[in-house]
Amino acid sequence: MSIFIWTLGSFLLGALPFSLLIGKWALRTDIRRVGDGNPGATNVLRAGSRAWGLAAMFLDMLKGALPVALAYILYEIRGWAIVPIALAPVCGHIFSPFLRGRGGKGVAATGGIWIGLTYGAATVIGALGMSAAYLVGDNSGWAVALGLSGMGAYLALFLRDPVLITIWVVNAALVLWRYRDTLRQRPHLRAWIKRK
Numbered sequence: 001m002s003i004f005i006w007t008l009g010s011f012l013l014g015a016l017p018f019s020l021l022i023g024k025w026a027l028r029t030d031i032r033r034v035g036d037g038n039p040g041a042t043n044v045l046r047a048g049s050r051a052w053g054l055a056a057m058f059l060d061m062l063k064g065a066l067p068v069a070l071a072y073i074l075y076e077i078r079g080w081a082i083v084p085i086a087l088a089p090v091c092g093h094i095f096s097p098f099l100r101g102r103g104g105k106g107v108a109a110t111g112g113i114w115i116g117l118t119y120g121a122a123t124v125i126g127a128l129g130m131s132a133a134y135l136v137g138d139n140s141g142w143a144v145a146l147g148l149s150g151m152g153a154y155l156a157l158f159l160r161d162p163v164l165i166t167i168w169v170v171n172a173a174l175v176l177w178r179y180r181d182t183l184r185q186r187p188h189l190r191a192w193i194k195r196k
Helices: 002-015 018-026 041-046 050-074 079-094 105-119 120-137 140-159 162-178 190-195
Strands: none
Touching: 002 050, 002 079, 002 162, 018 041, 018 050, 041 050, 050 079, 050 105, 079 105, 079 162, 105 120, 105 140, 120 140, 140 162
């Protein structure tokens, strides 16, 4: 019963559309009409505010990090019991009932849950992989895929915990499914690389 309550609470927290709310309250804009139409932090940035974009990204990460860190670190819920709790914020973000199931892509929430599960180590590796891919290429889906791959390699090489690897597999599948259209496109090098 307690695992169900933890999972439900994590899902509902993950479902809170902070980026959309920031867009409406702070920027007077429906960010779903900006960029790719995704109700996520990137479109807050595209709507014209770097500061509010960073705030939205922080809140989207926090809603993943907070419940997972509390469950995993403070309350020491380990083993297979942590799997639904850890995946719930990402599922809530992607399939938000507050947005009729049309939530964001789950990248920031993913970073948050891995802060809670690995004290941030996997999140840093994922961010470095994404940043490197964004630096040389223009395809966000492939950048996310590279970041997730780096996280998976870290888990497989250094932690070797089947529970964490299971969480990563499902997490990666959910996020990459949201990027499926972008992943069908070939990545292209940035102009500054082509000039060299």
